[in-house]
Every structure is written in structure tokens, then in C-alpha cells.
Amino acid sequence: MINRSTSAKLFEKAQTYFPGGVNSPVRAFKAVNGVPLFIEKGDGCRIWDADGNEFIDFCNSWGPLILGHNNPVVKKHAFETIENGTSFGAPTRKENELAELLISNHRFIEKIRFVSSGTEAVMSALRLARGYTKRDKVLKFEGCYHGHADALLVSAGSGLVTLGESASGGIPKAFADQTIVCPLNSKEAVLEAFNSYKDQIAVVIIEPIPANNGLLIQGREFLQFLRETCTANGTLLMFDEVISGFRVGFEGAAGYYDIIPDILSFGKIIGGGFPVGAYGASKEIMSQVSPDGNVYQAGTLSGNPVAMAAGYSMLKECLKPGFYQGLKAKTDKLVKEVSEYATSKGYDFRMFSVESIFWLAFTDKIEIRKASEINPSSMQYFKKLHECLLDNGVYLGPSGYEVGFISEAHTDADIDLAIAAFKTALDYAFL
Numbered sequence: 408m409i410n411r412s413t414s415a416k417l418f419e420k421a422q423t424y425f426p427g428g429v430n431s432p433v434r435a436f437k438a439v440n441g442v443p444l445f446i447e448k449g450d451g452c453r454i455w456d457a458d459g460n461e462f463i464d465f466c467n468s469w470g471p472l473i474l475g476h477n478n479p480v481v482k483k484h485a486f487e488t489i490e491n492g493t494s495f496g497a498p499t500r501k502e503n504e505l506a507e508l509l510i511s512n513h514r515f516i517e518k519i520r521f522v523s524s525g526t527e528a529v530m531s532a533l534r535l536a537r538g539y540t541k542r543d544k545v546l547k548f549e550g551c552y553h554g555h556a557d558a559l560l561v562s563a564g565s566g567l568v569t570l571g572e573s574a575s576g577g578i579p580k581a582f583a584d585q586t587i588v589c590p591l592n593s594k595e596a597v598l599e600a601f602n603s604y605k606d607q608i609a610v611v612i613i614e615p616i617p618a619n620n621g622l623l624i625q626g627r628e629f630l631q632f633l634r635e636t637c638t639a640n641g642t643l644l645m646f647d648e649v650i651s652g653f654r655v656g657f658e659g660a661a662g663y664y665d666i667i668p669d670i671l672s673f674g675k676i677i678g679g680g681f682p683v684g685a686y687g688a689s690k691e692i693m694s695q696v697s698p699d700g701n702v703y704q705a706g707t708l709s710g711n712p713v714a715m716a717a718g719y720s721m722l723k724e725c726l727k728p729g730f731y732q733g734l735k736a737k738t739d740k741l742v743k744e745v746s747e748y749a750t751s752k753g754y755d756f757r758m759f760s761v762e763s764i765f766w767l768a769f770t771d772k773i774e775i776r777k778a779s780e781i782n783p784s785s786m787q788y789f790k791k792l793h794e795c796l797l798d799n800g801v802y803l804g805p806s807g808y809e810v811g812f813i814s815e816a817h818t819d820a821d822i823d824l825a826i827a828a829f830k831t832a833l834d835y836a837f838l
């Protein structure tokens with residue numbers, strides 16, 4: 408195992424300050440071997456930990472860093488903005504600039520509201536959906552993550568269509584009862600839910616490319632079915648594009664599948680590596696938001712100018728011709744070569760991908776579309792793979808349920824190095 412002695416010391420200290428030693432649970436490395444690595448710096452596709460170990464990074468801060476670390480253009484714009492102060496609690500030009508860039512390049516947003524995280528975006532959008540439809544219930548899918556708002560931190564009970572069961576302490580049953588949970592990729596379940604809760608469902612929320620519990624790629628047909636079912640029932644369709652937005656193309660999954668949702672939520676990439684979230688919809692729906700309408704939502708640091716500047720610069724790069732094709736070509740190469748190697752060795756392993764998102768699945772299934780199709784015991788292989796990848800200079804998010812991301816900063820040579828590391832790590836995992 409690589410030397411983690413400095414990280415181990417820092418982690419010991421951190422455990423005296425923070426629950427589990429971290430400020431977000433998955434960082435604690437509980438699902439893999441060893442102590443979490445404390446990161447000192449990042450540049451391009453590489454990161455360095457406190458012990459001086461160097462890695463090719465496929466976590467990219469869980470997705471935001473589509474240009475890699477420390478991108479010079481983003482950094483320059485953020486620095487220039489900081490020169491003039493960091494926050495005013497009053498409107499700034501930077502908010503207009505980012506909004507204009509977004510709205511003029513995204514067919515499905517007419518108006519937007521900036522907030523400070525993905526969770527906040529989703530939470531606010533749900534309130535808007537409820538306010539707009541004057542209905543209370545929300546339908547979500549098992550295996551989709553939407554941040555930690557009460558209404559969505561629920562999991563399915565036993566049965567095809569169930570009211571949510573709190574997936575966390577501190578969520579009143581009465582809140583969880585407002586959320587209906589269905590399995591992904593099941594029209595039958597959705598129809599049953601609409602039957603049982605007729606005229607009560609305000610919004611159907613889905614990660615159109617579910618990427619928080621493995622990569623559970625849905626067929627376009629299922630998403631189209633949701634669109635039609637929502638329209639027929641006076642229910643809003645919300646795409647939570649916190650990961651997929653600006654990742655699978657500038658217009659995210661809505662553009663990728665060419666399906667028009669009623670509300671969209673964003674996070675991750677939109678802030679250029681700073682804490683930003685946003686929700687957007689048609690002018691009509693957004694007119695319900697305060698101060699135009701009576702759905703209240705506010706934020707002291709919302710639309711923070713430094714974060715707006717970073718987001719603007721990052722998204723501007725994404726709009727350059729060939730940007731997304733370049734990411735996809737690199738991802739396809741990684742996926743193809745690693746998958747072919749695994750097949751040649753007879754390993755039960757597949758790499759699933761959409762554009763520049765990939766997921767390592769220890770399975771012999773050709774496709775996995777539902778959370779229940781993931782075998783929890785397969786995670787023992789991920790654990791070994793993760794450790795061996797670190798030993799060979801590749802950093803992945805520390806859980807087998809998480810996806811990886813390719814950034815613009817990964818060169819073909821970096822991908823080749825990573826492919827070699829994956830082959831070594833697969834041999835080790837299946838030893």
C-alpha cells in the first residue's frame with residue numbers, strides 16, 4: 408500500500424473535529440481500504456496527497472471539474488473578480504453574464520434562479536413544483552440521489568409502489584409520506600402510482616441519467632413515457648441534472664434525449680468548482696418564485712460573483728466546438744480497452760458509460776437499469792480494485808456505487824497510463 412502516514416495523522420486530527428473525520432460522508436473511505444487521502448493540490452488531471460503521492464484523478468470533485476483542476480482560464484477570471492471584493496448581497500453583472508450564457512445556449516430554460524448547492528436547487532425546485540401545481544406529493548425513483556432534502560432522502564419500502572421510508576434519522580414520517588418511490592425503468596409502477604394518487608402528484612423527479620447509485624442508464628422510451636404521463640396528469644416533470652447538466656452536452660440529458668422537462672436543477676459543473684446550484688423552468692413556472700410570486704426562496708450568498716465568474720469561464724470552454732466529442736472519444740477508449748481486457752480474462756466486469764461518465768460494474772449483465780440489479784457483494788471486488796488503483800497512481804471516488812468522470816485535462820497519454828493501471832488492478836481484484 409502507498410504511504411499514507413501524513414493522511415493518517417491528518418485524519419486522526421479531523422476525527423476530533425468532524426463526525427467521522429469528514430464534512431461529507433462518502434469522503435471517509437468507509438467502503439474501501441485504508442484511511443482517506445488528504446489532498447494537497449490538483450493540476451490538470453492530476454492530484455497530489457499530503458504524502459506526496461501523485462494520481463490521475465477520475466473523481467474530479469465528483470463531477471464539477473470538467474476542465475480538470477486549476478484550469479488557468481477559470482482561475483484567472485475568479486482571481487480578477489476577487490480583486491473587487493467577494494460578496495455584496497446585491498445584484499452584480501456577473502449573475503447576468505452567467506444567466507445569459509445559460510439561457511441563450513439551453514433550449515429548455517427561460518428563467519433561472521442561482522442558489523449555492525445541488526441540494527438547495529432541488530429542494531427549492533420541489534417547493535416551486537408544489538406551489539405551482541398546488542399539490543403535495545412527489546414521485547421519485549429508487550436509486551436516484553437528489554441531495555439531502557428531507558422529502559428525497561427516502562427509500563422504497565417493500566412493494567412495487569410505496570410511500571418513502573426515511574433513509575436518515577431526523578426525517579418525520581409525515582414528510583416521508585409525501586414521497587412516492589418507484590423502481591426505475593418500470594412503467595407499470597409509475598402507472599400504478601398515478602392510479603393510487605390521482606391528482607395528488609405535484610412532480611415526478613428523476614436523474615435522467617441516474618449516476619449516483621451506479622450508472623443506471625434508462626431507455627429514452629421510459630423518459631418519454633414519463634413526459635407523456637406527467638402531461639396527461641397535470642404533473643410536472645423535473646430532471647435533476649446536477650450531474651448530467653453540461654456534462655453529457657451543454658443541454659444535459661434533456662438535450663441528449665431531446666425530451667422537454669418542466670423544471671431542471673443544476674449544480675456541480677455550473678459553479679466552475681465553486682458552490683453553485685440553480686433551478687430553471689419556463690417563464691410561467693418561474694413567475695411563481697418570490698419576489699414575483701409567492702413561493703419563497705432566498706440566499707445570502709446566492710449568485711456569488713466569484714462563483715459566477717468561475718462558472719461562466721468553465722461553461723464558455725464547454726461551448727467550444729468539438730469539446731464534448733473530445734471527452735467522449737477519450738472515455739470510449741478507456742471503456743473499450745479495459746472492457747476488452749476484462750472479457751479476454753473472463754472476469755465478470757463491465758464498464759458502462761454515457762459520454763464522459765463511466766461506471767465500473769462487477770457483473771456479467773449486459774445492462775443494469777435498476778438499483779435492485781446491483782449485487783452488493785460485488786463491492787468486495789471494487790474495494791480491492793480501488794486500493795490497487797491508488798497503488799498504481801489512479802484515484803477514483805471511494806465507493807463502487809459512484810461513477811468516474813473524464814475531464815478535458817486528461818490527455819490520450821494519461822488515458823493510456825490509466826488503462827494499464829486498470830488492467831493491473833483488475834488482475835489483483837480477481838486474484
Ligand SMILES: *Cc1c(COP(=O)(O)O)cnc(C)c1O
Pocket residue numbers: 524525526527529552553554555614619647648649650674675684
Ligand atoms: C450531487 C447531486 C445533488 C446534490 O448536490 P450537492 O451540491 O452535493 O448538494 C443532487 N442531485 C444530483 C443528481 C447530484 O448528483
